[in-house]
Amino acid sequence: MGTKIGQKLFWAVGAVVTLVAFNNCGEGFIMSSVSGGSAYFSTASGETCEEAIVKVYANTFHPFLAQTCSGCHITDGPGLGVFGSQDVKTSYVAFAAVGAAKISSQAVNASHKPPYTGPANQARITEINTYWSAAQEKYAECLVETGVTAPSSAVKSASVTVPANLATTTAFQTMTFDLAAATPSTPLTATIEIRRAVVGGVTQGYEFRNPSLRLKNTSSGSYQVQMITIHANDVLASEVTTYQNVNAVISTTAATNLSAGTANALLVMTPNTTDKIALEFATLRSTSATNPTPTPTATATASPTASPTNVTFSQLVASGGVFTNSCVSCHAPGKASGGLDLTNYAAARLAAANIKSRMNNANNPMPTSGILAEAQRNIVNSWVDNGAPQ
Ligand code: HEC
Ligand code: HEC
Structure with missing residues (x-):
């Protein structure tokens, strides 16, 4: 059956x-x-x-x-x-x-x-x-x-026992996972908030919110993550799909919130104080080696021809471009989030003003995972300001 x-x-x-x-x-x-x-x-x-x-x-x-x-x-x-x-x-x-x-x-x-x-x-x-x-x-x-193109593609943390006081409170508590101890070892720390889910007065399982990743204190580098899955007692909780649309780059020791929206993830099960939770991150890979973005270091070296004022659509969608790195996982044919296909020049040009405004709006940012570094935003800003050339 x-x-x-x-x-x-x-x-x-x-x-x-x-x-x-x-x-x-x-x-x-x-x-x-x-x-x-x-x-x-x-x-x-x-x-x-x-x-x-x-x-x-x-x-x-x-x-x-x-x-x-x-x-x-x-x-x-x-x-x-x-x-x-x-x-x-x-x-x-x-x-x-x-x-x-x-x-x-x-x-x-x-x-x-x-x-x-x-x-x-x-x-x-x-x-x-x-x-x-x-x-x-x-x-x-x-x-x-x-996703197996780089040193690591899926990184699963060790299982951690749920906080002891979950049974007596429904406040969210933070669980921390050291990915340096994971295989393959990755110098990141992950956290997620967990609480007992009570619906209509009845405990229904666990709720999760605000998954985050940060570089460990002594580490540097840049890591791209695309999806988080939750494992309960070493079994993939495959019905929890809330964090499958993540696309974020982790390059600081400040925590990056990976939640694309405000919905909490619900895992239906009967909680037990011995329950263990693990987080798996896929595709999680280092992007530092390939230095993905055409960063304004070119400007810093005072080469006028390389200034961001010459940014074209082709550069943004080339390998390593800002749209490629931070947008097309959602804004491409077949995924067209908000109806917007950023691999299509005509569509991107039409939306140029919106792109600039959303990328610089910390309260309603694009990408949804959080406002990008200033250098990356400046590249797109100058493309828009310059009439969004092809
Ligand atoms: C008559 C209007 C109406 C219908 C029909 C309806 N909903 Fe809703 N739903 C709402 C409203 C209003 C909210 C927000 C406030 C609330 O939670 O009650 C909501 C909220 C929700 C949420 C919470 C979303 C979040 O992000 O937390 C879920 C899940 C949901 N509805 C599922 C469903 C499903 C599944 C159906 C169909 C089987 C359905 N609803 C039918 C009005 C409706
Ligand atoms: C994780 C998925 C995701 C990523 C990554 C993402 N977006 Fe979006 N985007 C959405 C969704 C979903 C919507 C529709 C809901 C909304 O407007 O918030 C949207 C809407 C937009 C809109 C408004 C729709 C329109 O037609 O004007 C713009 C502009 C936009 N995104 C630009 C970008 C840019 C530029 C990037 C990269 C810097 C980006 N997005 C990255 C998911 C994403």
Whole structure:
């Protein structure tokens, strides 16, 4: 039966709470009615990992959300997050920011927005999650495999026991992970805030927020990270998708917050004081060796021809350019976040004023992970100020 994988994941991290229980062995509900039989993750036709997972999304969560939640969770609608959008990619970006677990738990929550939400959705949500969990495992493997280009691609911390007082308080506590002790050893320190998740007075698992990375005090260098997965008791919590859209460069000893949005990640399980959490970062690699950005060191050497006033679109999208390094993981065909494709000159030029304003707005920054270093912003600023030449 098709529910095996979901069951394994949830049982492995403790007794299942009924919220997202995998106990419906397909009775009366057939996934092919949702998926046309194509819910499986596959890169066999040359899809990128991202394209493959969006395809699974298009056959699992998307039809459900676009049908059931579209009354409110759409652009300018009253709901929080536009995952009810009819457009698959718009819906997916919003879905990834909130996470499968939280969406699933609200979908079956009778006190969210009945009759749209409630136990009537349980069978369908269970079925969808069966396929989604399996696909998430493959997606994580795919990212790790395709990211193997540099010394390290996936770095998993050692497991750390949850803070002892989680049982007695619901305040967030910080857990710290030393990645120098990880394999491969990486001179970074990671943190994440954790608390016991209480929904409607009942403990439902753990909530996470504000994952961060920083260089260890005595270290230098620059590291790019694209995704965080959470492991509970050494099992990948594949339903927690909140931090799969990260794209950040870590180059200081000040903590960089890696959360793309404000949603907390929810891990449904029965907490135990002996639970252990580990964080895995993929693709995590050193970018210092290749010195990726055309930095204004050229200006500093007083060479007028190399000044940022000559910046062209081609430079921004070349290997090592600012758009390439910091934007196209989200703003490219097939990912077009906010509808914006930054590999397309016409589109980038049209959005030039917005690009400058978002890149320099610390309260609503692009990239979403935080405002870039001044040197990088200046490159783009001068491109915009100069009429956004090709
Ligand atoms: C009648 C309007 C309405 C409908 C229908 C609706 N929602 Fe919501 N939803 C809201 C509103 C308003 C909020 C923000 C305030 C709140 O949490 O109640 C919200 C918040 C949420 C959140 C929290 C988002 C976050 O970032 O923390 C989730 C998850 C969610 N809804 C899921 C769903 C799902 C899944 C469905 C469909 C099965 C759905 N909602 C249907 C109005 C709606
Ligand atoms: C982690 C994903 C991610 C990264 C990386 C990212 N963006 Fe975005 N961007 C989004 C999302 C999601 C939206 C839509 C929501 C919003 O506006 O906040 C968006 C919206 C925008 C918009 C507004 C939409 C429009 O059409 O005007 C601009 C401009 C923008 N991004 C520019 C950039 C630039 C420039 C970079 C790199 C310096 C960048 N973004 C990096 C996810 C990302």
